[in-house]
Amino acid sequence: xxxxxxxxxxxxxxxxxxxxxxxxxxxxxxxxxxxxxxxxxxxxxxxxxxxxxxxxxxxxxxxxxxxxxxxxxxxxxxxxxxxxxxxxxxxxxxxxxxxxxxxxxxxxxxxxxxxxxxxxxxxxxxxxxxxxxxxxxxxxxxxxxxxxxxxxxxxxxxxxxxxxxxxxxxxxxxxxxxxxxxxxxxxxxxxxxxxxxxxxxxxxxxxxxxxxxxxxxxxxxxxxxxxxxxxxxxxxxxxxxxxxxxxxxxxxxxxxxxxxxxxxxxxxxxxxxxxxxxxxxxxxxxxxxxxxxxxxxxxxxxxxxxxxxxxxxxxxxxxxxxxxxxxxxxxxxxxxxxxxxxxxxxxxxxxxxxxxxxxxxxxxxxxxxxxxxxxxxxxxxxxxxxxxxxxxxxxxxxxxxxxxxxxxxxxxxxxxxxxxxxxxxxxxxxxxxxxxxxxxxxxxxxxxxxxxxxxxxxxxxxxxxxxxxxxxxxxx
Amino acid sequence: xxxxxxxxxxxxxxxxxxxxxxxxxxxxxxxxxxxxxxxxxxxxxxxxxxxxxxxxxxxxxxxxxxxxxxxxxxxxxxxxxxxxxxxxxxxxxxxxxxxxxxxxxxxxxxxxxxxxxxxxxxxxxxxxxxxxxxxxxxxxxxxxxxxxxxxxxxxxxxxxxxxxxxxxxxxxxxxxxxxxxxxxxxxxxxxxxxxxxxxxxxxxx
Numbered sequence: 001x002x003x004x005x006x007x008x009x010x011x012x013x014x015x016x017x018x019x020x021x022x023x024x025x026x027x028x029x030x031x032x033x034x035x036x037x038x039x040x041x042x043x044x045x046x047x048x049x050x051x052x053x054x055x056x057x058x059x060x061x062x063x064x065x066x067x068x069x070x071x072x073x074x075x076x077x078x079x080x081x082x083x084x085x086x087x088x089x090x091x092x093x094x095x096x097x098x099x100x101x102x103x104x105x106x107x108x109x110x111x112x113x114x115x116x117x118x119x120x121x122x123x124x125x126x127x128x129x130x131x132x133x134x135x136x137x138x139x140x141x142x143x144x145x146x147x148x149x150x151x152x153x154x155x156x157x158x159x160x161x162x163x164x165x166x167x168x169x170x171x172x173x174x175x176x177x178x179x180x181x182x183x184x185x186x187x188x189x190x191x192x193x194x195x196x197x198x199x200x201x202x203x204x205x206x207x208x209x210x211x212x213x214x215x216x217x218x219x220x221x222x223x224x225x226x227x228x229x230x231x232x233x234x235x236x237x238x239x240x241x242x243x244x245x246x247x248x249x250x251x252x253x254x255x256x257x258x259x260x261x262x263x264x265x266x267x268x269x270x271x272x273x274x275x276x277x278x279x280x281x282x283x284x285x286x287x288x289x290x291x292x293x294x295x296x297x298x299x300x301x302x303x304x305x306x307x308x309x310x311x312x313x314x315x316x317x318x319x320x321x322x323x324x325x326x327x328x329x330x331x332x333x334x335x336x337x338x339x340x341x342x343x344x345x346x347x348x349x350x351x352x353x354x355x356x357x358x359x360x361x362x363x364x365x366x367x368x369x370x371x372x373x374x375x376x377x378x379x380x381x382x383x384x385x386x387x388x389x390x391x392x393x394x395x396x397x398x399x400x401x402x403x404x405x406x407x408x409x410x411x412x413x414x415x416x417x418x419x420x421x422x423x424x425x426x427x428x429x430x431x432x433x434x435x436x437x438x439x440x441x442x443x444x445x446x447x448x449x450x451x452x453x454x455x456x457x458x459x460x461x462x463x464x465x466x467x468x469x470x471x472x473x474x475x476x
Numbered sequence: 477x478x479x480x481x482x483x484x485x486x487x488x489x490x491x492x493x494x495x496x497x498x499x500x501x502x503x504x505x506x507x508x509x510x511x512x513x514x515x516x517x518x519x520x521x522x523x524x525x526x527x528x529x530x531x532x533x534x535x536x537x538x539x540x541x542x543x544x545x546x547x548x549x550x551x552x553x554x555x556x557x558x559x560x561x562x563x564x565x566x567x568x569x570x571x572x573x574x575x576x577x578x579x580x581x582x583x584x585x586x587x588x589x590x591x592x593x594x595x596x597x598x599x600x601x602x603x604x605x606x607x608x609x610x611x612x613x614x615x616x617x618x619x620x621x622x623x624x625x626x627x628x629x630x631x632x633x634x635x636x637x638x639x640x641x642x643x644x645x646x647x648x649x650x651x652x653x654x655x656x657x658x659x660x661x662x663x664x665x666x667x668x669x670x671x672x673x674x675x676x677x678x679x680x681x
Contacts, residue, residue: 090591226587231615268598331598331626350599354581354592362582366565366575378565383553383579393569402537404564455654456533474561476538476679 002104002155004117004135005142006128008081011097012038014127015073017252017322018240023064027054037069065240071096076235079227080259081128086229086266088120090357093139093224098146100139100224105357113153123265125258136160138218147171157218164216165191173212181205190216233263233271233326242281242318246310249278249319253306256324261299269329270295274302276324280317288313295330351383368393372435373443374404374472399430400447401459401473408470411460418469420458424450433461449475506630509542516663516673517648525647526621526631530664534560534608534634535652538679539659541571543630547603548574555579555596557607558589577603590616597623597631606632614643621645640664654679 008014018024023046025039034054046061058064074097081099085092088110091102103116110116117133124131132150136142137157141164145152148171154163167190169182181204187193193201193213201210214220237252253276264270272295278286290305354363365383368391369376377394411418418424427449434444445461452458459473505519514520521527521543529536544554554577556563565575581596583589589607596605597620605624612633624631633646640651649665655676663673 228615231619350595350601353595358581358583358588358592364580364582366563366578366580368565368569368575374564374566378575380580384576394566395570397564397566397570400564400567400570402541402564402567403559403561404567405561457654473564476535 001102001137002107002135003137003139003142004101004103004133005095005139005146006081006085006099006101006120006124007132007134007143007146007150008078008097008099008128009132010038010040010130011074011077011128012069013040014255015070015077015238016067016240017237017255018065019248019251022240023048023061024240025057025064025066026069027066028069034068036066039064067238067240070238073236073238077127077259079230080233080235080263081125082227083229083233083259083263083266084123084125084128085120086227087123087262088116090226091224092227094227095139095143098143100143102139103135108355109353123262125255125262127255127259136163138216139222139224140212140216141218144172144216160217161191161194165189165194169193172216173209178205178209229263229266233260233329234323235259236321236323238321239319242320244315244318246313246315249310249322250303250307252322253310253324254303256322257299257302257306260302260324260326261297264297264329264332267329268332270297270332271302271326271329272296273328274306274324274326276306276322278315278319279321279323280315281320283317286313286316286319295332297332367391372433374400374433375407396431401457401475403474403476405472405474408461408472411469411471413469418450418460418462420450420452420460420471421456422453424452424458424460426450426460445470447472506543506546508539509546510539510675510677512675513539513661513677516661516675517650517666518669521630522647522667523630524625524628526617526624526633526645528633528635528639528644528646528649529652530635530637530640530649531652532637534636535654535659536632536634536650537563537606539652539661539677540604540606540632541568541573544568544604545572545574547630548572548577550603552601552603553577553579553596555581555602555605557581557593557596557605558583558585559606560608586610590620593631594620594623596627597629598627600627600629602627602629604630604632606634608634612639614645618645621647 012026013024018040021042023043025043025048026037027034028037036048036050036052036054036057038050039048043061043064048057048061048064054066078094078099082092082094085099085101089101089103089106093100107113107116110119132146134142134145134150135153136145137160141160144167148167154160168188169190170179172190173179185204198210211220215222235256237255239252243249260271272292274290276288288309290309292301292305351363363383364380366378367381368378370391371377411420414423429446430449431447433447444464446464447459447461450458450460457475458471459475460469460471462469504523506521506523507514508520548554563578569575581592583592590609593605593607596602620631647667651662651664653660657679658676659679661675661677663671665671
């Protein structure tokens with residue numbers, strides 16, 4: 001397992017569409033007081049800092065727009081970024097402000113780790129920027145490293161403990177009680193905790209911190225739910241201040257269209273009808289659609305169309321929130337400038353993708369071999385490898401079943417009759433196979449069709465030397 | 477005039493069917509190679525759609541053999557995702573199936589098998605994709621159905637009898653049982669026609 005974690009520190013701000021020149025911050029309440037959680041660049045230049053009391057920040061920057069953090073919105077936006085990650089792995093999962101994806105199977109397909117990361121960075125929608133990443137053998141370690149040591153890649157589990165040694169405990173957990181207890185006994189870093197005998201740690205803090213550490217280091221499994229991307233795209237952006245000019249809508253619209261394009265790329269889809277809703281504080285929402293001639297996932301075309309539509313639009317009231325919804329999407333066909341050229345691409349891409357995910361051996365073709373032993377009359381081969389070598393089909397195999405067991409299975413014999421889920425009734429003798437003696441793997445078998453009491457039909461043989469019975473195939 | 481044309485196109489696409497005539501009402505179909513079965517299902521296997529074959533033991537491969545013979549002549553894969561045993565290539569070849577077209581995909585099962593099946597169905601490079609899934613939610617089935625439509629591929633799901641209780645977006649659903657050397661087929665669901673048809677088809681494998 002190789003987990004790649006992407007951390008989006010500005011996501012709480014990105015849930016709100018704010019013009020960059022507008023000083024803006026999100027707040028959290030801590031011990032009954034409102035504090036600045038994060039702020040944008042414009043606010044920072046005015047002296048606003050994270051952790052500052054809200055009153056102090058407002059005194060420094062009277063024009064500061066502040067919204068409380070909205071974790072539901074953050075979750076929805078994070079899920080939209082999941083659509084971006086889905087293109088690179090089918091195993092995507094989330095932590096707060098983090099998207100985690102298992103990439104071991106995807107590395108080959110995307111030409112190695114560096115290329116994969118560079119490509120993901122390039123295609124990351126604006127709403128997720130800036131982002132930092134880290135990779136590690138466990139999801140928890142990747143998530144932690146993405147926050148404390150961006151750009152780190154730990155390939156082996158054995159190296160994890162050393163890499164995480166110096167990470168301060170307050171980055172590992174936010175549990176106040178634990179942190180206080182840990183500080184009380186002189187623990188400051190993950191390394192300190194690991195150095196302490198485990199029973200000692202458990203006695204003081206309970207079992208949970210130890211379990212979390214074990215998951216972090218891969219000593220205990222850390223199963224993560226598989227995320228399935230939603231069938232439909234629907235995202236909303238809350239505006240930090242009301243917009244009454246149509247042109248000003250282009251900035252939030254651009255964000256939404258970027259998220260949509262990432263969603264479509266992940267699903268290998270394209271959209272034709274985009275449904276927009278502009279919410280007003282008091283008037284009913286303004287709804288309109290922009291339709292394309294043919295399905296696309298090109299951001300530029302969608303935005304151009306929207307611009308034309310907005311020019312004709314008259315707003316009944318200032319806009320407070322914008323929503324984009326696409327309920328129907330289509331399979332993606334060719335589009336200029338796409339990496340894969342002909343959309344889904346050819347056979348090679350399909351096989352490559354399957355192999356990358358499932359392993360080399362998982363995708364095979366079959367070829368015939370000139371041998372009378374059923375298990376040797378064919379073999380697995382690389383797909384299409386068997387095409388050139390024409391072995392004429394053996395007409396006697398018409399009597400053989402469509403299913404063959406991976407290896408002959410010995411059958412119990414009761415009262416002289418072979419049994420498989422009940423005694424077998426043998427039907428007339430079918431075929432005798434006598435071959436292989438020159439290789440020292442002699443096969444002298446008499447094959448029969450056999451029926452059990454439930455009516456299931458099997459292909460069985462008796463070894464002529466030993467008289468033993470074997471099940472070798474199943475008739476459909 | 478326009479209304480007439482759209483009515484025609486609806487009929488043609490099998491979205492609308494006439495209650496009094498079975499012919500021509502269903503979508504594009506691929507003959508199964510068994511006359512009785514074609515009649516009961518409105519032409520055979522629906523192309524670009526899902527088919528469910530319901531039986532206790534994952535039966536039904538022999539019903540597909542004539543189709544596999546025909547589809548094997550196209551330059552597309554006949555894909556098997558996690559079959560219960562090995563497809564016996566000599567027996568298939570003796571019946572006329574081009575074994576070099578067989579693509580067998582082995583996964584860890586479950587979600588991974590469904591993922592592989594979806595990729596194969598959607599790719600456009602497969603003529604048929606057969607799979608033996610366990611439990612399967614309706615949402616997952618719908619995705620497979622969409623993938624089959626996109627890739628113009630026949631998706632065949634071999635399912636156990638418990639699956640019948642749940643609704644399904646599959647275009648055709650058949651219940652299979654063996655009866656004295658023959659395969660008894662009951663039509664549980666079809667497009668553009670009444671359900672409940674029963675036919676018997678000789679077993680070939």
